[in-house]
Every structure is written in C-alpha cells, then in structure tokens.
Amino acid sequence: MNAITSVVGLKKKRQFTEEIIGEEPLNLPPQSFLTKSLWFDLPQKAIDKIVRTRLDLRGGLHACEHAVIGILPLFALCDRNDIGGISTSFHPDTGKAQIFIYDAYPGGIGIAEKGFNLVEELWRATLALVEGCPCRDGCPGCIQSPKCGNNNYPLDKEAALILLRGLVGLCLN
Numbered sequence: 001m002n003a004i005t006s007v008v009g010l011k012k013k014r015q016f017t018e019e020i021i022g023e024e025p026l027n028l029p030p031q032s033f034l035t036k037s038l039w040f041d042l043p044q045k046a047i048d049k050i051v052r053t054r055l056d057l058r059g060g061l062h063a064c065e066h067a068v069i070g071i072l073p074l075f076a077l078c079d080r081n082d083i084g085g086i087s088t089s090f091h092p093d094t095g096k097a098q099i100f101i102y103d104a105y106p107g108g109i110g111i112a113e114k115g116f117n118l119v120e121e122l123w124r125a126t127l128a129l130v131e132g133c134p135c136r137d138g139c140p141g142c143i144q145s146p147k148c149g150n151n152n153y154p155l156d157k158e159a160a161l162i163l164l165r166g167l168v169g170l171c172l173n
C-alpha cells in the first residue's frame with residue numbers, strides 16, 4: 001500500500017502526567033511511502049448490530065485499529081511506533097468497512113506480515129485486552145493511541161467490542 005503521513009503540529013506535554021501545556025501547528029508537506037499492509041474485513045453481522053444499537057461504527061473501527069496496534073508488538077516484537085493504521089467505514093476500493101495495519105517504514109519490515117500469519121490470535125488477544133480493561137469509554141491501556149493523528153476521535157469501545165467478538169466468531173445476538 002501507499003501510506004501517506006503528515007505532521008500537522010506538536011503538543012507539549014508535562015512529563016508523567018501527560019497534561020498538555022502547549023500546542024503548535026506546523027506546516028510540513030505530507031510524506032508518502034510504499035509499505036506492506038495487513039487489512040481485514042469486518043463481519044457484516046457485527047456492523048449490522050452496531051448500526052441497529054446506534055453505536056458509532058467509525059468510532060468502533062478506529063478503536064479496534066488502535067487496540068490491534070497496541071497488541072501487535074507482543075507478537076511482532078516491535079514498538080507500536082513502528083506500526084501505522086487506517087480505518088474507514090467505507091473504502092472506495094472495496095466498497096465496505098476496512099481496517100488497515102501497516103509497517104511505518106518504507107518497504108515494510110515484516111510486522112504486517114507477522115500479523116497476517118497470526119491474525120486470529122491477534123484478534124483474540126485484542127478482544128481479551130479491550131474486554132478486560134476496567135475503563136468505561138476507553139483509555140490509553142486499551143483503545144486510545146498516544147500517536148493518533150485525529151486526537152483519538154472518534155472512539156467507541158462498545159462498538160469495538162462488537163467488531164472484535166464478531167472477528168473471533170462469537171455469537172452476536
């Protein structure tokens with residue numbers, strides 16, 4: 001895949017508390033590179049349930065993407081900063097909702113490939129993480145990402161759980 005990243009600004013955070021003490025916009029040209037990506041479909045039953053229960057599908061996909069990126073380093077022995085992700089409720093090339101997980105280095109360094117080979121295990125471990133996290137709406141331990149380009153918006157933990165349960169084949173009724 002062709003990944004495009006852009007640095008849009010920087011935030012100054014207080015050490016340890018993560019409190020934001022300053023923000024500066026930057027105007028840098030986007031960087032584009034070819035890399036390897038893992039991508040997967042989401043079960044239609046899970047999507048239907050999210051729509052039916054009026055949860056946020058985009059938030060669920062985004063949260064699921066973050067959680068997978070948080071877990072993948074355990075399998076691929078890398079840092080989460082080595083991994084990028086994109087999620088969309090409608091991808092023009094496939095005509096459906098999609099989650100992409102890609103190597104954040106030109107040409108790829110084998111992370112997406114590793115994830116692909118272990119994808120069912122990856123989904124199960126991600127579900128266990130999100131399900132087991134005691135927070136209500138998502139926290140840095142489960143679905144929030146420290147390097148999200150969209151300020152961790154939108155995120156929907158409940159919708160992410162439905163998607164992950166669907167992915168591992170659990171009954172969704």
Ligand SMILES: [Zn+2]
Nearest residue numbers: 133135139142
């Ligand atoms: Zn949490």
